[in-house]
Amino acid sequence: MLGMTEEEVNRCQIQEWYPKFKSVSIRTLIHELPEYFVEYLLDDSGPFLLPASVSNDDALPNRIHNAFEEEDYQVSEGSGDEAEPSSPPSFPELELKIKESIESLGGAVFPKLNWSAPKDAAWISTSGTLRCTSFCEIALLLRSSDSLVHDLCHAYDSCNDKTLTRPPSFFLALRKWYPSLRPEMEFRCFVRGQCLVGISQREVTMCYPALSEKKNDIKVLIQELFDSNVRQEFESENYTFDVYVTKDERVKILDFNPWGAFTLPLLFAWEELQQNVGEEGDDVEFRIVESQCAVRPGLKTAVPYDYLDTKPGSGWDQFFRNADDELQRQTRSPEAGA
Incomplete structure (x- = not known):
């Protein structure tokens, strides 16, 4: 796996x-997070408590409230008379x-920390x-996400010159929510x-067949x-960046990621990007999923999308190899031509 520097x-x-x-x-609007809120995100010593909202906002507005459910959120570990109600944390200034x-950005946002968004926790939101x-919906996503552990604890693990265990400050980026974004128009460069x-x-x-027609443009x-x-x-010198191409052919930068390490090469392999693809003077190679047979398995796991170990010999590498072998076996079988 390719290394990188802290810088x-x-x-x-x-x-x-x-x-x-x-x-x-x-x-995007960016807020530096107070350390006590970072500690709240990292705290797994007790029950999962949502913040008390000074705006009376509910992170789960469509859920049915009842006494038993409230106890699940509010009561500390313990038994019998020893169990004492826990006071939910509160971050009124933040x-x-x-x-x-949120109001300035049109009433809806999607959040991310310094590097990562809580994509693996989307299932817990009402939408x-x-x-x-x-704020409560944001706190719910951040507290429910395993992928954010990367930002909080492991961002520098693959650095060749590692001296840090975490950045000096954490930031919450609130990005304007666009309901009509098309996933097929996102690309990694x-x-x-x-x-x-590449x-x-x-x-x-x-597989999005319409992409083939638009590929060169x-x-x-x-x-x-x-x-x-x-x-x-x-x-x-070396890095990746993600972009989105709008309907009116504007290109918007979504993110930057380090070269190698925990960044996925997607339809490439890091070895070919390092050695063979896009040599200076050559045409940039642009890869899309050309057919349903080339579709990759979904990588929705309990770790962040760009935090998966897919190097040769890893579990995912073996999974992909087995999937390719099975596809070839089915293609060669008599039933495949029926």
Whole structure:
């Protein structure tokens, strides 16, 4: 697995890159989190308590309230008369700042910390997405996410020069919610030696036939954004960045990630990106899922999307190999031609 430096990891924090690329990104408001809220996110010593809202907002507005359910949220571990009700934590100053930002961004946002969004916790929200309209909904997603453990505890684990266990401060980025975003128009771009060497469809679990017709145009748009806005501005030599192409052919930067380590290469392999793909002077290779047979298995697990170990010999590597073998076996079988 490819290593990186702490400096390269730090450049990929949203509070570091967003101010520089604000004009070509999604509107975002960023709050530095007080340490006591970070401790709340990390605390697993007792029952799971949602914050008490000073705005009377409920993280689960559609749930049925009853005494038994409230006890699940409010009572400490213990038995009999020894069990004492726990007081839910409260973060009034932070809540009011976040409430103001949500209103400024149109009433709905999706949250992320320095590097990661709580994608693995979307199931717990009332909409099944990362759409949040209140501080309590944000707190629920952050507390329910295993993927954010990466940001809180493991961001520097793959650094060759590791001296840090965590960044000095954590930030909450609130990004404007767009209900009509199309997953097929998200792409990951790979930069090596400050040259764009590859582009991959971001959603590898679906085939979108219409992409084949737009492929060349999309590649030109992404190359133009890279040449005009990214190449001279992002200081790392090697990195990846994710983009979204709008219906009116504007390219928006969604995120930056380190080269290698816990960033998934998607339809590439890191070895070919490192050695063979997109040599300087060559045409940038743009890969999309061309058919249903090329669809990759969904990677929805209890760890973050970009925190999976897929290197040769790993469990996922063996899974993919077994899936390929089974596909070839079925293709060769007499029934396949029936």
